[in-house]
Every structure is written in C-alpha cells, then in structure tokens.
Amino acid sequence: xxxxxxxxxxxxxxxxxxILGFQEMQNPGQGISSGAVNHHVDPAxxxxxxxxxxxxxxxxxxIRDSPGVVTLINVWATWCQPCREEMPDLLKVYREFRDRGxxxxxxxxxxxxxxxxxxxxxxxxxxxxxTYIKSGRDMPFINALSPKWSGALPATxxxxxxxxxxxxxxxxxxxxxxxxxxxxxxxx
Numbered sequence: 174x175x176x177x178x179x180x181x182x183x184x185x186x187x188x189x190x191x192i193l194g195f196q197e198m199q200n201p202g203q204g205i206s207s208g209a210v211n212h213h214v215d216p217a218x219x220x221x222x223x224x225x226x227x228x229x230x231x232x233x234x235x236i237r238d239s240p241g242v243v244t245l246i247n248v249w250a251t252w253c254q255p256c257r258e259e260m261p262d263l264l265k266v267y268r269e270f271r272d273r274g275x276x277x278x279x280x281x282x283x284x285x286x287x288x289x290x291x292x293x294x295x296x297x298x299x300x301x302x303x304t305y306i307k308s309g310r311d312m313p314f315i316n317a318l319s320p321k322w323s324g325a326l327p328a329t330x331x332x333x334x335x336x337x338x339x340x341x342x343x344x345x346x347x348x349x350x351x352x353x354x355x356x357x358x359x360x361x
Contacts, residue, residue, distance in 0.1 A: 222292050222300065227280060228309035229317040235305070237336050241276025243358045245351075246318070246330040248307070250282040251294050255345035256327040262348040263329075264298055270355055279304040282326055331358055 227235055236244055247263055249256035267277040281291045281304070288306060295304060307314055315324045319341050322328055331340040331354055339358055346354075 222296055223303040224281070224288050224292055225303060225305050226285065226308035227305040228307070229313035230309075232280075232314070232317050233336060235278060236332050239276040239278060239332075242274030242334050243355060244276045244278060244332040245355065246278045246280060246332065248280045248282055248318070248326060248328045248330075250326055251287065251290050252283070253326045257294070259327055259345045259347075260298060262346070263351060264300065266348060266351040266355065270352075273359065275355060277302075281306045283307075329354075331355070333358060333361070 236246070245263075245267070247260075249260065251257070263277070267275060271277075279295070279300070281288075283291050283306060285306060285308065291304075291306060311324060315322050318328070318330055319338060322341065323343060325343040327345060328343050329341060329346060329351075330338060333339050339361075340354055342354075
C-alpha cells in the first residue's frame with residue numbers, strides 16, 4: 174500500500190516535470206511557464222489515433238489477439254526522457270520488421286487525463302495504429318506483464334505466438350538492441 178502511494182506520488186511529480194519539459198522541447202525559447210502549445214498538430218489525426226485503456230485483466234487478451242509471430246510490447250510515458258529517445262528507433266524497427274510477423278503494442282503509462290499529450294506525441298512520430306494507455310492499479314498491471322518487472326520505464330517485453338514471455342528489459346534500448354532481440358525470437 175505504501176509502495177503504491179509513493180509510486181503514484183513519484184509518477185505525478187515526474188509527469189508534471191515531463192510535460193513541462195516536453196512543452197519546452199516543442200517550443201524552445203518560449204519558456205516553460207508560457208503554456209505554449211505546438212500549433213502544428215493536425216487535430217483530425219489526433220482524434221483518429223486510437224488510445225485504448227488496458228489493464229491487468231485484459232493485457233494478455235491484447236497479446237493473444239496480436240497477429241504477430243513476435244509481439245513487442247513497449248510501456249512508456251511522455252514524461253520519460255529515455256522513452257521519448259528510444260521511440261524513433263523502436264518505430265523504425267517495427268516498420269522494418271512488420272512484414273516478417275512483428276507486432277508492436279505501445280502502452281502509455283501516462284494518466285488518462287493526459288491522453289491528448291500522448292496522442293500528440295505519437296502523431297508527431299507518425300504512429301497511425303491502435304495504441305493503449307494503462308488503466309487500473311499499477312502493481313497488478315506490472316505483475317501481469319512480468320512479476321520481475323520493477324515498473325521502471327521504458328520497459329520492453331517480447332512475447333512469442335504462444336503468448337509466452339521470452340524476453341524483457343527495463344531501460345532505453347537502441348535500434349541494434351531491438352533488432353538483436355527480435356532476431357533471437359524469430360530464429361528460435
């Protein structure tokens with residue numbers, strides 16, 4: 174219980190700082206407190222992008238329904254700098270490997286009320302497929318993906334077609350690290 178409360182408090186502080194940093198990154202020199210918004214966002218694209226709540230009870234159904242031979246799950250957040258840094262490499266790998274049976278499931282760890290910011294970030298990177306936002310309590314969600322996962326972000330999980338976890342790691346990965354992990358599963 175205390176761990177959950179402390180975790181939520183930490184997430185709230187990091188979320189607040191991350192959003193402010195993201196606004197500054199999108200509008201350099203305009204000041205964090207200016208409340209500046211990137212006006213180059215296509216509102217129609219943001220409304221089309223699906224952002225579906227997913228919790229501990231339904232994450233494995235999402236994995237089972239994935240059409241891939243290998244399913245890559247990435248849990249990330251807009252306030253997480255390493256998450257934002259690895260996302261272009263992750264999307265590049267997905268785009269290169271999707272014809273070989275790779276599915277990508279992106280799950281935002283942001284709060285539901287920040288879904289517009291999540292959609293904006295994803296739209297900026299050209300994401301046009303169904304994505305998810307974590308819902309429900311943290312610990313059941315964490316344990317549903319892997320009891321060994323500490324909850325740190327970013328976190329990447331690789332499942333095979335039998336819905337079995339074959340690899341996972343916490344922290345930012347490079348393009349080459351994603352490719353190597355996917356190739357290991359494809360060649361099993």
